[in-house]
Each structure stands twice: as structure tokens, then as C-alpha cells.
Amino acid sequence: MQQVRVTDLAALLASLDAGTRPVLLDVREPWEVQTASFTLPGVDSLAIPMNELPGRLDELDPEQPVLSLCHHGMRSLQVAAFLERQGFDQVFNVAGGIDAWSREVDASVPLY
Template structure:
């Protein structure tokens, strides 16, 4: 979607050691997100950029890969080199059978 300049990662390549950054809106996060993911809505990123680690692999995810690709590009312009866009986003995450939980801890769904 973004060409070779935006590095990507596939769902199977994401491990427990990967910092999974979910940049979707609050309602999307509440409906369903990956366990262990860190929520930082895309529009809040400039003010909260210091929360994103620079010393480990960061995989950025949204619903389908569009917003997360923009975030990856932004982070790369600001010095991050271990950042990747999750191919297919949360849609592919759920389709791959990876767990999705709601903000109440119960099984969630991808909006």
C-alpha cells in the first residue's frame, strides 16, 4: 500500500517481545484489541511520541494498515528505525486467529 519506503511486518512475525502500538480511535480500541497492545490514537502521537520505545521492535497496527502506515512514516522521520507497519491491520490479526479482547477483558471484535 505504501511502497518499499514503509517497512512492514506480517502477523506471524509479531512476537511477545514486539511492542505492538495500536493507533486506532478509543471506540475501536474498546471494542477489541490485541492483548498486550499499547493504545496511542494516531492524532495524539505528536504530543505523546516519547511513549514509543526506540530500543526495540515496534509494530504499528490500525484496522487495515492505512493509519498505521502514516504513523510508521512519521516515526521514521523522527528517528525511529525499528518500526514496521502491520500488514492487514486488526482485520488480518483477527482473521489469523489471534486473540481480540474488549476493554472489559471479554472477547472483542474489530470495528
């Protein structure tokens, strides 16, 4: 698993093989996703709360790069490690989470 800073997401996406469509896996609770969210061009978004992921693992493609996101980066780090143990080999933890996105990339995304 690799850590990726929110300010480096565009460079990471540009470095992926052509035709590769990553997924932004938001592991926050539904109320958190409603409070603050963002999308990335060329990236699929999927919200699965951390505690539901084991039962919904079939919604993810192990061949697809996964960008794991939460509020500050700790839940997403645990999810990224879990995904690696399940055989996913292109897993990236979004360091600092959506809080960092709001502070460093897009201040229109609410802080909470």
C-alpha cells in the same frame, strides 16, 4: 519500515535479539480499541490514537522495536513512516491490521 503480515508476527518476534521487548503501538481510536484488541506474549502494548502521537512521542523508546497497528493497516503505515522520520529504526507496520488478525489468526477478536 517493514511490512509484517499478521501470520508472520510470531516469526518476527522470535527473530529479534534476546532481551528485546517490542511494543505493539495501537493507533486506533479508543472506541476501536474497546471493540477489538489482542495482546502478544513478550510484547508491551500501548494505545495512542494517531492524531495524538506527535504530542505523546516521548512515551515511546526509539531503541525499542515498534509494531504499528490499526484497523486495516493504512493509519499504522502513516504512523510507521512518521516514526522513521523521528529516528526510530525498528518500525514494522502490521499489514491488514486488526481486521487481518481476526480473519487470519484469531476469529474470537471481533470484526467491525
